[in-house]
Amino acid sequence: MILPKYEKELQIAQLAVQRASILTKRVFHEKAKGTVDKNDKSPVTIGDFGAQALIIAALQHNFPDDAIVAEEESAKLKEDANLRSTIWDLVKDTKLDDPAAEALLGGPIKDIDAMVELIDRGNSPGGSQGRIWAIDPIDGTKGFLRGGQYAVCLALMIDGDVKVGALGCPNLPIDDSARLTTGIGENQTDEGHGVLFSAVQGHGATSRALATVNLDAEAGTPISMRAIDDLTKANFCESVEAGHSSHGDQAAISQKLGITEPSVRMDSQAKYGSIARGAGDIYLRLPVSATYQEKIWDHAAGDLIVRESGGHVTDIHGKRLDFSIGRTLAGNKGVVAAPLAVHGKVLEAVQEVLSAKL
Ligand SMILES: Nc1ncnc2c1ncn2[C@@H]1O[C@H](COP(=O)(O)OS(=O)(=O)O)[C@@H](OP(=O)(O)O)[C@H]1O
Ligand SMILES: [Mg+2]
């Protein structure tokens, strides 16, 4: 595969996600060992802040003029010195094993104040102009806390269009042909787990082992969605949290399509990665509230990875996700992601079931 454009962006995105994942994995396993105090500001906060600081440091070093939309902000750190130094302890020790790769990311962050400042560089309002990165340092916080799936997510948008996406899923199997899985379990090791999905617009999507650093951005294995001719045999992925996607509507849609298998509940954009490599087929996110606006960092990387794997991604009205409005997908409602050939049929069933609410 030749990447005439965005090769550097893809390389830096992959390495930045890999470095941040080293930090999130440490927090994930510390928590599983009971070494992180639950009365503390919560381990997820530590992981989120640390991963966001490391990713922004890498972007700032390589693309200093680019804008950044990231989920977290530093207000809590500024008022809590303990929290700040706990995060700094994690951040200052986290680096890629490969010195050349680490140097490409700019090496370590200078000091604790620089770390706090970096976190707030993710405060861009987003929009339709120029180069904007979207970061979700830990997507699927609740999955992260309960030993389930989570993802480290990074995407580059240019003029509101997603060009590059990288998704680190530490708890998904490396093997693209493995069955759908909800997590690695609290006491399991990482062995065989940790996958990095990436995509460049117009150049397809790949997967590779998250823990193996490779300076060649094109070194991954191409992935594609499963070709399904019989929708009754399709596998559905949905959120674990009923508050994020309606389980009742999902069940009614499955029934309408003649699907008998229960849907696999999985946290985070691991759902997008899983369907992109054919481990599952369809991801539905069905609005629970009339007012909730989806965040761009929850979807940007996954949207591109699925579309570059032969999928189509729209909202429940059949409209493509619009990343050009700001920090939220203010122009969309819900998500319907499916192989291109069956997307229309799935959307029809979604609209029939939701018709009362549309
Ligand atoms: N009400 C509501 N509706 C829809 N989405 C919401 C809602 N509230 C929160 N969020 C966002 O959901 C993100 C995680 O989504 P998942 O599908 O991974 O969630 S789940 O944990 O499996 O339920 C989660 O991302 P993280 O905060 O990064 O975990 C939130 O941005
Ligand atoms: Mg998220």
Ligand SMILES: [Mg+2]
């Ligand atoms: Mg998050």
Ligand SMILES: [Mg+2]
């Ligand atoms: Mg969050």
